[in-house]
Amino acid sequence: MTRCLDCGSERTADQCPxxxxxxxxxxxxxxHRLLKRTAVFLAGSLAFPYVSQIYPPLELDWILVFFGLIFFLALTLAVILDRRARNRQELEVLKRIYVGFIPLPWILAATLFLNGELDSQKKMVYYTTTVDSRYNMPGIVRGTRRLFVHSWREGQRYERLAVNADDYDRFHSGDSVVVAVEPGALGIPWYYGIYRH
Structure with a gap:
């Protein structure tokens, strides 16, 4: 039994009933529909890294790795769907899985944005720590800058703080700093700012 590639209905002849x-x-x-859906997914994938920098969570690096896995899994699935459609093979199950991936970048971006936007500044906590090292990866549009500071959390050795160019140039290894952290409205702690101690 074959299904129509467009509507998914069972068909017995070349023309779908x-x-x-x-x-x-x-x-x-x-x-054509796959191309439009992939464009929506890619737009969300471009927006997510930018939005994640507005209220950067403490675990930003791991969140970006997780998002990268989702991104490449979804694109691989889109390529498989396209090839199976060209060969007119069954793709109803894969099509439904792919449709589930499309809103994920937008959902993740909205989650991180609302986590910081709805958070109250009354809950801010300040931690005194020391800068251990720095990391700078220049990019075409926007580079990645991290300050590695000694962690205040149990089980963590270092915190990787996403900082802007000014903070990156201002702090060096061995500097004593104060890190402001918000608990997050959705329970995802995020980094508010870094100040000289």
Whole structure:
């Protein structure tokens, strides 16, 4: 039993009884819709790293790694769907899985933004620590700058703080600093600022 690539209905002939498309037309329609959905996913994937810098969580590096895995898994699935559509193979299950990936970048970006935006500054906690080292990776649009400070959390040796260019140039290894941390409205602690002690 084969299904229509466009609407997913069962079909016994070349023309789908539900949508009226032939298998060739259904392939074109599906690939057109796949392209639009992939564009929405890619737009969210471009927005997520930018939004994650507005209220950077303490675990930003691990969140970016997790997002990278989601990104490449979704793009791999899109390529598989395109190839299977060209060969007019069954793809209903893969299509549903892929549709689940499309809003993920937008959901993750909204989660991090609302976590910081809805947080109250009355809950801010200050930790005194020392800068251990710095890391700078220049980028085309926006580089990545991190200050590695000794951690105040149990089980953590260092905290990797995402900082702007001014803070990166201002602090050096061995500097005593105060780090302001917010607990986050959604329970994701985020880094508010770093100050000289």
């Amino acid at each position: 539900s949508c009226g498309l032939t298998s060739a037309a259904a392939e074109v329609m599906f690939r």
